Amino acid sequence: ANVSVPTNELLFLGGTDTLRGFTEDSLGPVNAAGRTTGGRTRWILNEELRIRMFGAFNGVIFYDMGSLTNTFDQIVPSAIRKSIGVGIRYVTPVGPIRADYGFKIGRKAGESVGHFHFTFGYMF
Numbered sequence: 001a002n003v004s005v006p007t008n009e010l011l012f013l014g015g016t017d018t019l020r021g022f023t024e025d026s027l028g029p030v031n032a033a034g035r036t037t038g039g040r041t042r043w044i045l046n047e048e049l050r051i052r053m054f055g056a057f058n059g060v061i062f063y064d065m066g067s068l069t070n071t072f073d074q075i076v077p078s079a080i081r082k083s084i085g086v087g088i089r090y091v092t093p094v095g096p097i098r099a100d101y102g103f104k105i106g107r108k109a110g111e112s113v114g115h116f117h118f119t120f121g122y123m124f
Helices: none
Strands: 041-054 057-069 081-092 095-105 114-120
Touching: 057 095, 081 114
Parallel strands: none
Antiparallel strands: 041 057, 057 081, 081 095, 095 114
């Protein structure tokens, strides 16, 4: 059955806490105007190697991949997006301040090389 899901309950992909290297909520199904609409089926893999540098600073190397579709059968290799990147963390008593730059793997025509992310808190 084709069940309608309210927009505020749809899943989104891309950005600081999902796939770094892509702008926030920029991946997945799009409407006629080319804007992302959200989807019902999402999977994400985030790997991060943290390296203590000095004092409260840590360096990271990361690899992210995932896809956002409306159904399981739409998860095909061309729907999977990937990024790799580097970052730095300044660890505070209430959580890290994060700065990451992700490079898109398998860029599509017209896409940027990557995206810078700056945020506060743990990735996972």
